[in-house]
């Protein structure tokens with residue numbers, strides 16, 4: 001008998017690398033290539049450092065109020081956390097306790113199975129179809145809960161509101177979580193459905209479209225009962241999760257809607273342009289509704305292209321998983337960064 005027999009052993013999630021080298025083109029973790037709104041910088045300058053002696057507001061009420069105003073949702077329907085990873089982990093812990101397997105796609109955000117393992121939640125990974133689409137009927141079976149991103153990651157493929165509502169309607173006895181990390185890049189949020197279905201949790205983040213991954217701000221919308229249960233678990237875990245700068249700077253970011261919309265528009269425009277150029281270079285891809293492209297080359301292996309880009313200072317994301325090992329997920333950077341990537345690919349492919 002050893003103490004090691006009783007350790008909770010987990011295989012941790014592996015995030016995309018954060019290289020220390022400066023002039024690398026980093027297209028591997030879907031961060032925003034532009035800085036946050038100038039309103040954030042201004043608020044940063046006016047933070048009172050003497051306040052850092054104090055614990056932050058445990059309910060992050062400034063931020064909750066700003067999210068409630070911006071999305072026109074009552075404050076009791078808003079939950080905030082340290083990035084949507086924190087929100088999602090709390091939601092797994094709170095809602096997935098039936099003992100029946102929860103369902104999510106086989107190709108999706110690779111944190112879901114990690115949390116399921118961590119919390120000992122049984123799960124079943126439902127295969128996407130050959131076009132990498134989520135098949136809604138696959139979710140019309142007995143289960144302990146449902147979660148998937150819309151648009152899905154890393155494919156970028158969006159689901160319609162009708163499809164999402166059908167899944168919720170067929171799953172009234174469990175909690176359904178829709179992870180909308182990339183919703184601001186061209187797809188429609190299912191937020192309004194929280195008024196109709198009290199078992200729906202919609203999760204979003206400041207990390208991608210609001211250019212604040214480093215501040216760790218995530219949030220969720222749901223019925224008052226759903227949010228209350230989440231809060232009870234969160235306050236049983238750690239009262240002070242969001243720090244003072246995150247609460248205040250997140251609030252400031254929401255005040256500058258013009259900047260936010262402009263950044264999203266620029267990223268979408270770059271994405272569409274790069275898509276055409278990649279097709280000319282012999283790449284195939286899905287129509288992405290996110291700030292990344294999931295691509296495969298007709299002739300060259302995913303690994304060869306990944307390695308070539310890396311040797312030339314460009315980092316993208318690739319998974320050594322059976323169905324997607326020939327694919328690369330390329331985050332949309334600035335126009336300059338994308339032009340450099342296209343130039344390097346042109347060299348490799350002799351075009």
Ligand SMILES: *Cc1c(COP(=O)(O)O)cnc(C)c1O
Nearest residue numbers: 083084085109149153181205207
């Ligand atoms: C990036 C991402 C998240 C987590 O983002 P946070 O930085 O923790 O807010 C959650 N879900 C998906 C699908 C993501 O791609």
